[in-house]
Amino acid sequence: xxxxxxxxxxxxxxxxxxxxxxxxxxxxxxxxxxxxxxxxxxxxxxxxxxxxxxxxxxxxxxxxxxxxxxxxxxxxxxxxxxxxxxxxxxxxxxxxxxxxxxxxxxxxxxxxxxxxxxxxxxxxxxxxxxxxxxxxxxxxxxxxxxxxxxxxxxxxxxxxxxxxxxxxxxxxxxxxxxxxxxxxxxxxxxxxxxxxxxxxxxxxxxxxxxxxxxxxxxxxxxxxxxxxxxxxxxxxxxxxxxxxxxxxxxxxxxxxxxxxxxxxxxxxxxxxxxxxxxxxxx
Amino acid sequence: xxxxxxxxxxxxxxxxxxxxxxxxxxxxxxxxxxxxxxxxxxxxxxxxxxxxxxxxxxxxxxxxxxxxxxxxxxxxxxxxxxxxxxxxxxxxxxxxxxxxxxxxxxxxxxxxxxxxxxxxxxxxxxxxxxxxxxxxxxxxxxxxxxxxxxxxxxxxxxxxxxxxxxxxxxxxxxxxxxxxxxxxxxxxxxxxxxxxxxxxxxxxxxxxxxxxxxxxxxxxxxxxxxxxxxxxxxxxxxxxxxxxxxxxxxxxxxxxxxxxxxxxxxxxxxxxxxxxxxxxxxxxxxxxxxxxxxxxxxxxxxxxxxxxxxxxxxxxxxxxxxxxxxxxxxxxxxxxxxxxxxxxxxxxxxxxxxxxxxxxxxxxxxxxxxxxxxxxxxxxxxxxxxxxxxxxxxxxxxxxxxxxxxxxxxxxxxxxxxxxxxxxxxxxxxxxxxxxxxxxxxxxxxxxxxxxxxxxxxxxxxxxxxxxxxxxxxxxxxxx
Numbered sequence: 046x047x048x049x050x051x052x053x054x055x056x057x058x059x060x061x062x063x064x065x066x067x068x069x070x071x072x073x074x075x076x077x078x079x080x081x082x083x084x085x086x087x088x089x090x091x092x093x094x095x096x097x098x099x100x101x102x103x104x105x106x107x108x109x110x111x112x113x114x115x116x117x118x119x120x121x122x123x124x125x126x127x128x129x130x131x132x133x134x135x136x137x138x139x140x141x142x143x144x145x146x147x148x149x150x151x152x153x154x155x156x157x158x159x160x161x162x163x164x165x166x167x168x169x170x171x172x173x174x175x176x177x178x179x180x181x182x183x184x185x186x187x188x189x190x191x192x193x194x195x196x197x198x199x200x201x202x203x204x205x206x207x208x209x210x211x212x213x214x215x216x217x218x219x220x221x222x223x224x225x226x227x228x229x230x231x232x233x234x235x236x237x238x239x240x241x242x243x244x245x246x247x248x249x250x251x252x253x254x255x256x257x258x259x260x261x262x263x264x265x266x267x268x269x270x271x272x273x274x275x276x277x278x279x280x281x282x283x284x285x286x287x288x289x290x291x292x293x294x295x296x297x298x299x300x301x302x303x304x305x306x307x308x309x310x311x312x313x314x315x316x317x318x319x320x321x322x323x324x325x326x327x
Numbered sequence: 328x329x330x331x332x333x334x335x336x337x338x339x340x341x342x343x344x345x346x347x348x349x350x351x352x353x354x355x356x357x358x359x360x361x362x363x364x365x366x367x368x369x370x371x372x373x374x375x376x377x378x379x380x381x382x383x384x385x386x387x388x389x390x391x392x393x394x395x396x397x398x399x400x401x402x403x404x405x406x407x408x409x410x411x412x413x414x415x416x417x418x419x420x421x422x423x424x425x426x427x428x429x430x431x432x433x434x435x436x437x438x439x440x441x442x443x444x445x446x447x448x449x450x451x452x453x454x455x456x457x458x459x460x461x462x463x464x465x466x467x468x469x470x471x472x473x474x475x476x477x478x479x480x481x482x483x484x485x486x487x488x489x490x491x492x493x494x495x496x497x498x499x500x501x502x503x504x505x506x507x508x509x510x511x512x513x514x515x516x517x518x519x520x521x522x523x524x525x526x527x528x529x530x531x532x533x534x535x536x537x538x539x540x541x542x543x544x545x546x547x548x549x550x551x552x553x554x555x556x557x558x559x560x561x562x563x564x565x566x567x568x569x570x571x572x573x574x575x576x577x578x579x580x581x582x583x584x585x586x587x588x589x590x591x592x593x594x595x596x597x598x599x600x601x602x603x604x605x606x607x608x609x610x611x612x613x614x615x616x617x618x619x620x621x622x623x624x625x626x627x628x629x630x631x632x633x634x635x636x637x638x639x640x641x642x643x644x645x646x647x648x649x650x651x652x653x654x655x656x657x658x659x660x661x662x663x664x665x666x667x668x669x670x671x672x673x674x675x676x677x678x679x680x681x682x683x684x685x686x687x688x689x690x691x692x693x694x695x696x697x698x699x700x701x702x703x704x705x706x707x708x709x710x711x712x713x714x715x716x717x718x719x720x721x722x723x724x725x726x727x728x729x730x731x732x733x734x735x736x737x738x739x740x741x742x743x744x745x746x747x748x749x750x751x752x753x754x755x756x757x758x759x760x761x762x763x764x765x766x767x768x769x770x771x772x773x774x775x776x777x778x779x780x781x782x783x784x785x786x787x788x789x790x791x792x793x794x795x796x797x798x799x800x801x802x803x804x805x806x807x
Contacts, residue, residue, distance in 0.1 A: 088615035221366035266578040267598035300692040
């Protein structure tokens with residue numbers, strides 16, 4: 046079973062896992078993801094590969110604690126094993142030299158954006174990166190992105206780091222000031238990607254988004270991850286996860302992401318109840 | 328040979344007069360709410376009586392009806408003599424997975440359909456006896472691992488661990504080749520695991536039959552997706568395989584293409600069944616994967632998968648489970664036994680009903696109703712079935728909170744996409760030479776649903792066996 050070699054805390058409730066997965070490390074390209082099952086009775090969740098080391102045979106996964114599975118993952122230690130890691134899945138990002146590219150990342154979405162920034166830069170594009178977080182503490186990968194030698198603008202909701210405001214404010218200014226932007230790549234919460242697309246739409250700037258619907262098998266077999274793109278239903282696992290943001294129905298995506306909210310809450314409450322009991326009296 | 332009390336030998340007349348032995352089942356309304364298997368199976372006595380009814384025809388028609396050519400008369404005679412071990416050995420010459428086939432083969436249209444006794448009375452219950460022998464062998468702990476030839480030094484990769492892949496793997500292992508089976512999901516079995524529910528095919532049986540294949544030396548690697556983790560070219564050029572058998576099944580669900588299909592509460596049958604069977608959602612929260620809380624569930628479609636989904640819906644708590652089908656009962660493609668079981672359990676069939684739209688609550692996005700239209704049957708169409716025609720002005724709504732779309736699957740695109748020299752049809756099915764099961768790519772064979780579209784477990788197993796024979800030939804002479 047795939048072993049976790051290293052765990053680093055990047056921000057409160059956000060960890061980077063370096064996982065042994067030699068074949069995936071060799072194969073994966075920017076934009077691809079894996080499905081991870083943490084325990085034998087666990088749920089399979091899609092996690093984007095934020096980086097990989099083909100020589101060491103490892104992949105990096107950045108995970109935020111949001112539900113039972115990710116909280117359970119947070120309890121794992123270096124040397125522990127994950128039950129399943131499958132991949133690489135999804136279509137790689139289409140990387141080409143297009144000119145000026147602006148990569149807009151928000152929250153945990155900065156993790157999957159990182160390899161795309163890297164690849165866009167290596168393809169010879171003039172890359173500007175806008176990273177947003179709620180506050181300074183929650184901002185991840187700043188140093189890594191900076192090390193890629195790209196122009197970087199940071200903004201936080203509360204102004205604790207960089208500019209105060211949203212990524213969309215920065216993007217609007219960039220569009221207004223020029224030089225012209227040839228492509229925008231944005232990954233973050235669905236609501237953020239939706240607004241980024243609204244900013245670029247009037248200027249007809251090609252905008253790539255990476256979607257994270259609920260998935261089961263990741264191979265196209267179940268269709269649970271379907272998203273509406275233009276007038277077609279697409280399976281994010283085999284047709285995506287990246288799509289033309291101007292065609293994506295984000296409201297539907299957000300709704301479908303909430304489909305099991307009640308069960309997720311129930312699972313989490315049970316898990317927390319089980320785990321608090323053990324601590325009482327310690 | 329046996330300590331069983333054998334009934335006195337029957338004359339042909341007595342044989343004809345002896346009725347087909349019934350198989351006990353769980354009570355319909357009890358079983359509709361649990362996941363235990365529906366029929367209990369024969370006991371030894373019933374099995375012997377049933378097998379003794381065989382007339383041992385000179386030209387056994389039953390064998391002609393079997394896609395894998397089981398030696399049914401010899402198998403039945405061993406059971407009639409009470410020599411179950413010999414019956415098991417006979418069966419396994421051609422079919423390594425009798426406990427599975429005995430349960431899921433459509434015998435009524437194959438072996439039993441050809442049985443001479445069936446012309447006048449009820450045919451020998453060959454399927455039930457096959458199941459009996461498979462179960463007897465497993466439960467008695469007497470499972471014999473078939474002998475394998477000396478290692479040939481050749482290696483074959485099999486993509487997909489469903490019925491076609493497993494059957495092929497077993498045959499190739501028997502011939503002495505090194506065999507590795509690649510499985511994309513976390514457990515082997517393909518449709519036997521994710522598709523067919525526990526109450527129709529207990530997973531302990533799938534486990535046992537797969538274990539046997541592993542005991543023959545077959546290596547099964549789960550969580551490896553050929554087309555993503557590795558490609559066919561890499562298997563052949565870098566990983567040292569001499570041949571590849573593509574048995575990836577039909578794995579891309581069709582939707583209806585009607586408005587509202589993305590509403591919350593709409594599942595493909597694949598997703599619904601995979602969540603429950605493979606991921607254990609029926610045991611939520613013990614297992615983490617959830618399924619929504621069902622109230623009224625409508626399954627759209629009329630095949631075996633639709634029956635499985637509708638019956639499963641009851642078992643995960645649906646107050647009502649409906650089947651929506653465009654044509655009439657006569658045209659249902661599902662096996663009679665499955666339809667009958669579904670009816671007994673209280674599944675409500677809405678025939679001549681065409682789904683038009685899935686209506687969702689505007690605020691929440693959750694499914695609230697299915698808009699339908701009544702149909703009537705017109706002239707036969709190309710398939711020979713009478714074509715359903717909409718009745719003007721007959722639209723109405725069925726209130727519900729779950730819809731399960733069970734209208735079939737397209738072939739999965741992952742392998743064709745990453746194997747440019749593998750020829751596929753316009754619909755994406757892998758093209759093969761029917762005679763040799765060879766694809767357009769040297770060293771690569773294919774069978775099962777990826778070639779046929781949606782078919783049956785036994786046809787897939789038959790393909791696996793035939794492919795193994797052709798692969799053996801190719802490995803022996805190297806000619807393509």
